[in-house]
Amino acid sequence: MIKKIIAFCVLSAAVVSCKKEATVSEAKSVKITQTESKEDQYKPIDTACSSTNKTDDYITSLQWYRTKIDKEISENSPEQNDRVYEDYLKVREKYTECLNALHTDILDKYVDYHTGEPDTYNLPANVKKIAAELKKEGLEFRVMGEGFTEIHSLPGYYESVFKNKVSPDYNAYISQMAKDNKENYAINGGLQITWEELGDRLIVWENFINKYPKSPLIKSVTDNYYSYLSDYLLGMDSSQVYNSEERKIFDDIRQEYNRIIKMYPNSKTAKKTKELIAAYDAHIPEDQIGEKINLRR
Known part of the structure; x- marks a missing residue:
């Protein structure tokens, strides 16, 4: 009889112990589920700008998207990541537009904080x-010139996220865009990079077009190339290529043209440059030059 009582007590203790463990396990499970539910419940704010949104709202949403795409690109194929890049670019551009609208007061005054030293600003707290x-989300105040400032993605931001994780054409595109965006291209109708840098940039994009003719990026790249080519050959309002008084191409510009022709003789850039030189040397009126050489022909 005593043995039976002892056996019953042991069994009862085991049952109680199991119930306690089950209760603790269930409690942990509920806690984890609640935590996951809280995270899943967060939704980023709409990309349509609203006056009720604050800087923190946009930053938190950007962080959410960054976490999301980091997970996606680690599991995707390069081709799938091409689409992720396109979608992510659109979202960031939308949020950046909203941040620019939100901080117009700062943007209007930003150049006033310049100390007089190159790229040095004394910013209020x-x-x-x-x-x-x-900066946490790869954004910066960027002085565009002529008293104008905007919020932009850091030049190398997208490269830091997608390098070697997308298709070769996207990889080349993102890498070159990072280089192109390191500094302002033009301000108030005036070229801010050197003519040689512009010539080299043209060759890079021409090579892209030749190497990846079926890339989904080809239209954007082609439009970009011809925009650069127009500036390179026809000049800009504040960066002229032709001396109207002396009726000749400026010496330094001609020197650059000759460099491109010599280094890349079989390129379309060199071909159009030769046509331009011939047209100006034949003293064709300036307002007819663009039609004469027909950049896209």
């Missing part, structure tokens, strides 16, 4: 705080 928040 509130602006420093916002700049630090923007």
Whole structure:
């Protein structure tokens, strides 16, 4: 009888113990489920700008998207990541537009914070705080010239996210865009990079067009190429290529043209450059030059 009582007590203790463990296990499970549910419940704000949204709202949403795409690109094929890049680019551009609209007061005054030293600004505490928040998500205040400032993605941001994780054409495109965006291209109708840099940039994009003719990026790249080619050969309002008084191409520009022709004789850029030189040397009126050489022909 005593043995039976002892056996019953042991069995009862085991049951109680199991129930306790089950209760603890269930409690942990509920806690984890609640945590996951809380994370799943978060939704980024709409990409349509709203006056009720604050800087933190946009930053938090950008962080959410970055976490999401980091997970996706680690599991995707390069071709799938091409689409991820396209979608992510659109979302970031939308949020950046909203941040620019939100901070017009800072953007209008930003150049006034310049100290007089190159690329040096004495920013108020509130602006420093916002700049630090923007930097967390790869954004910056960028002085565009002529008293104009905008919020932009850092030049190498997309490369840092997608390098070697997309198709070869996208990889080349993203890498070159990072280089192109390191500095302002033009300000108030005036070229900000050197003519030689512009010539080299043309060759890079021409090579892209020749190497990846069926790329989904080809239209964008082609439009970009011809825009650069127009500036290179026809000049800009504040960066002329032709001396009207002396009726000749400026010496330094002709020197650059000769460099491109010599280094890349079989390129379309060189071909159009030769046509331009011939047209100007034949003293064809300036307003007829563009039609004469027909850049896209």
